[in-house]
Amino acid sequence: MSNVTSTLTMQKAYFATGTTKDISFRKQALIKLRKAIQKNEKEIIAALHQDLNKSETEAFTTEIGILYSEIDFNLKHIDGWAKKKKVKTAVTHAGSSSYIYPEPYGVALIIAPWNYPFHLAIAPLIGAIAAGNCAVIKPSELTPATSSLLNQLIAKNFAEEYITVIEGAVETSQSLLAENFNYIFFTGSVPVGKIVMEAAAKHLTPVTLELGGKSPAIVDKDANLTLAAKRIAWGKFTNAGQTCVAPDYLYVHSDIKASFLSALKQEIQTMYGEHPIENKDFVKIVNEKHFDRLSPFLANGDTILGGKKDRQQLKIEPTLLTNINWEDPVMKDEIFGPILPILEYQNIEEVISGIQNHPNPLAFYFFSENDRLAEKMIEEVSFGGGCINDTLYHLASPYLPFGGIGNSGMGAYHGKESFLTFSHQKSLLKQTTKFDIPFRYPHVKNGLKLMKRFLK
Ligand code: NAD
Numbered sequence: 001m002s003n004v005t006s007t008l009t010m011q012k013a014y015f016a017t018g019t020t021k022d023i024s025f026r027k028q029a030l031i032k033l034r035k036a037i038q039k040n041e042k043e044i045i046a047a048l049h050q051d052l053n054k055s056e057t058e059a060f061t062t063e064i065g066i067l068y069s070e071i072d073f074n075l076k077h078i079d080g081w082a083k084k085k086k087v088k089t090a091v092t093h094a095g096s097s098s099y100i101y102p103e104p105y106g107v108a109l110i111i112a113p114w115n116y117p118f119h120l121a122i123a124p125l126i127g128a129i130a131a132g133n134c135a136v137i138k139p140s141e142l143t144p145a146t147s148s149l150l151n152q153l154i155a156k157n158f159a160e161e162y163i164t165v166i167e168g169a170v171e172t173s174q175s176l177l178a179e180n181f182n183y184i185f186f187t188g189s190v191p192v193g194k195i196v197m198e199a200a201a202k203h204l205t206p207v208t209l210e211l212g213g214k215s216p217a218i219v220d221k222d223a224n225l226t227l228a229a230k231r232i233a234w235g236k237f238t239n240a241g242q243t244c245v246a247p248d249y250l251y252v253h254s255d256i257k258a259s260f261l262s263a264l265k266q267e268i269q270t271m272y273g274e275h276p277i278e279n280k281d282f283v284k285i286v287n288e289k290h291f292d293r294l295s296p297f298l299a300n301g302d303t304i305l306g307g308k309k310d311r312q313q314l315k316i317e318p319t320l321l322t323n324i325n326w327e328d329p330v331m332k333d334e335i336f337g338p339i340l341p342i343l344e345y346q347n348i349e350e351v352i353s354g355i356q357n358h359p360n361p362l363a364f365y366f367f368s369e370n371d372r373l374a375e376k377m378i379e380e381v382s383f384g385g386g387c388i389n390d391t392l393y394h395l396a397s398p399y400l401p402f403g404g405i406g407n408s409g410m411g412a413y414h415g416k417e418s419f420l421t422f423s424h425q426k427s428l429l430k431q432t433t434k435f436d437i438p439f440r441y442p443h444v445k446n447g448l449k450l451m452k453r454f455l456k
Helices: 003-016 023-039 041-052 056-082 119-130 144-157 170-177 190-203 225-241 254-272 288-299 348-356 371-380 416-421 447-454
Strands: 085-087 097-104 107-111 134-138 163-165 183-187 207-210 216-219 249-253 302-305 319-322 339-345 363-367 385-388 423-430
Touching (some): 003 107, 003 134, 003 170, 023 041, 023 056, 041 056, 041 144, 056 225, 056 416, 107 119, 119 163, 119 183, 119 416, 134 170, 170 190, 183 190, 225 254, 249 254, 254 302, 339 348, 363 371
Parallel strands (some): 107 183, 134 163, 183 207, 216 249
Antiparallel strands (some): 302 319
């Protein structure tokens, strides 16, 4: 039996004991996880620095603090979420009562990417624990320091039969995917998402796919330009653009283009300085392969800010490109780096059709003081989630389900949605034995007539 098979067998046996279904057990596990993260904050920050050159502030806000609030939210609400719920009963079902019992799936496989390697491994785990599952986490091999730390942290705090980390690259991921897990939660790229779904189909395993894509930010002529510039600069260049919901490209109304771009340049320089490559807190590109994938984009259109790179440090300056159209290579796939191409528009219909002619974005950002126009955009454009007059912030709210549509993914999580994602909603009808309405039975006189009256 391979290592992977024996881990799964062990976890399935443990799940079958029912231990993980106990609500106080789930709460204890969440508290333990919170304490383990707290105790290891320094080590987590150091690992993220080693893997991606994340600063302490960026590591804390985007990878650690967000997990504390997610755990606390779960602890506050888990009793209510996990309870069986009484629901209405139809008149056709007189005498009976109806319930929904949330039930854990069993053993969940969580496959994580490298861009927020700690956060995106633990956030789904919180939902898996709260819903009463066992879990196997496969971190990304491209961020080895974080992967190894995750392994140690989980091994030190949880029994292997309950939660474990299996480190490795594509082959490990594929041998995990060959197994019969009860749920697969995948965060990563669109092509690998398809591989995951194909593998899941073999066992009819339900999946959540948190994927990526090209997310637009649109700056309309009525926007508050200073705030739009600040929030776009922050959303795009946090983690050097290696964020699934980062604005991938900009659409800017031609009437305000010059003043907006000057504000945007100003904000980027305020945040990262005149020489971002020398800024010790500016995040690096994860590896040479991604650095070499991004570098040719610097030659697209006209560079109005940035454009410099340093392969030794794996750093690329925040770069703004104008004179761009959909035929440029930078507009073909998700950029996932600190390069922001800018398209210009006069008529909002051009923007709508430009977005609609491409796969559904994961995120969508519209900057305008015109509420009617904002509503029109929300109604006409299909996307995973987004903000009016901001970037990224929707992702951090436990009240908003986070997920994609079409090519940007399926399913969602965060807050209650994570609990629902990792639970099956078991429907139950409790029938009375005090009486028995007869007309469903085949031999009853006028049965069909009565049935028609009821079901009309
Ligand atoms: P990736 O798809 O290359 O890798 C993700 C995981 O899948 C890793 O653990 C990797 O080991 C594994 N993997 C890679 N190739 C595989 C294969 N052939 N078979 C089985 N498993 C395989 O993604 P990535 O480069 O780590 O992450 C970047 C992508 O993730 C971007 O597209 C980004 O938009 C997306 N992303 C999405 C979200 C979200 O929440 N929607 C969050 C972060 C990143």
